Amino acid sequence: GAGVSQSPRYKVAKRGQDVALRCDPISGHVSLFWYQQALGQGPEFLTYFQNEAQLDKSGLPSDRFFAERPEGSVSTLKIQRTQQEDSAVYLCASSLTQPGVSGNTIYFGEGSWLTVV
Amino acid sequence: GNSVTQMEGPVTLSEEAFLTINCTYTATGYPSLFWYVQYPGEGLQLLLKATKADDKGSNKGFEATYRKETTSFHLEKGSVQVSDSAVYFCALSSNTGNQFYFGTGTSLTVIP
Numbered sequence: 022g023a024g025v026s027q028s029p030r031y032k033v034a035k036r037g038q039d040v041a042l043r044c045d046p047i048s049g050h051v052s053l054f055w056y057q058q059a060l061g062q063g064p065e066f067l068t069y070f071q072n073e074a075q076l077d078k079s080g081l082p083s084d085r086f087f088a089e090r091p092e093g094s095v096s097t098l099k100i101q102r103t104q105q106e107d108s109a110v111y112l113c114a115s116s117l118t119q120p121g122v123s124g125n126t127i128y129f130g131e132g133s134w135l136t137v138v
Numbered sequence: 139g140n141s142v143t144q145m146e147g148p149v150t151l152s153e154e155a156f157l158t159i160n161c162t163y164t165a166t167g168y169p170s171l172f173w174y175v176q177y178p179g180e181g182l183q184l185l186l187k188a189t190k191a192d193d194k195g196s197n198k199g200f201e202a203t204y205r206k207e208t209t210s211f212h213l214e215k216g217s218v219q220v221s222d223s224a225v226y227f228c229a230l231s232s233n234t235g236n237q238f239y240f241g242t243g244t245s246l247t248v249i250p
Contacts, residue, residue, distance in 0.1 A: 025181075054237065063227055063240040064182070077236035112181060114238075121233030124170055124189040131181040 023047075025130035027113050033136045034103045042098045042133045046115030053096050054127065055088055056112040064112055070096060071119060103137045110134050140165045144228045144241035151218055151248050159213040159244045161202075161228035169230040171195075171204050171211040176225045176243070185213075185226070218248045 026045040034040050046053050052071055056064035057080075066080040072093035081088070085104075090096040100107055110132040118125050145160040163169065170189045174182040186195030191206035200215045211228060228241040 056240075061243075063242045066237040066239075069236045080237075114182075120231050120236055120238060121167065121170075123168070124187065125231060126172070126184055126187060127229075127231070127238045128184070129174075129181040 025113055025115055025128055027111075027130035027133050029133060030131065031134045031136075033138060036105060036137055037102050039099065039101050040103055040135060042100075042111050042135070044096045044098070044113030044130060046094065046096070046113070047128055050115035050117055050128075052116040052119055052127075053090055054114045054116075055096070055098050056114065057082075058110040058112055058132070060109075067098070069120070100135075103135075105137050108135055108137045140169070140230060140232045140235050140239045142228050142230055142239050142241040144244055146244070148245040148247060151246070153220055153248055153250050154217045155248075157213070157215040157218045157222075157246070159226055159228075159246070161211045161213065161241060163209050163211065163228070163230050165209075165230055165232045165234075167232045167234040169232040171202070172229040172231070172238070173200070173202055173211070173213050174227040174229060174240075176227065178224075182227060218246070220248045220250055222246060223248050
């Protein structure tokens with residue numbers, strides 16, 4: 022597609038509920054990232070995929086967070102047993118090649134705004 | 139390790155004023171540097187980038203020069219407009235990491 026697409030844009034979940042957030046990256050992009058952005062803060066890294074391989078999940082805050090990209094394209098971020106501190110914007114981003122390749126640029130979706138009540 | 143530090147906000151300027159938002163970085167390897175802008179309710183959009191020392195990135199009247207000697211990538215604009223009101227993020231990508239590293243953001247409000 023033309024840009025990174027995320028759904029749902031807005032999600033209100035009751036505490037303890039499971040949620041799934043979807044990301045459609047730009048077609049042909051090898052790298053896919055998930056970031057978490059709290060109100061008034063910068064994006065915080067959650068996890069990174071190169072094609073279908075999850076090469077880095079060091080930013081996932083707990084074992085309630087799980088991400089997958091089974092066919093190397095669409096990705097899903099799942100949060101189990103949501104807590105109030107999970108309320109944030111979840112940003113998906115993709116890039117043509119690996120991080121660190123000179124000039125490689127990351128492109129963001131508009132985010133999924135999660136509120137846990 | 140890799141990290142980005144940018145000036146605290148918020149910044150409030152009158153229309154047509156000069157803008158500087160400071161950004162310094164720490165990186166291993168050879169980083170590429172970026173400025174992203176986030177308008178209210180939207181995702182981050184690439185504003186400009188530079189890939190090696192002394193490169194200047196520019197877009198929409200904004201400029202930033204990659205200064206290796208001072209490890210800086212300050213954002214400047216000669217004459218801001220109300221439509222420039224947004225949050226600006228400095229970022230880096232290094233060949234020693236699996237992610238793009240972001241600063242905490244600087245909120246800019248331009249008043250008529």
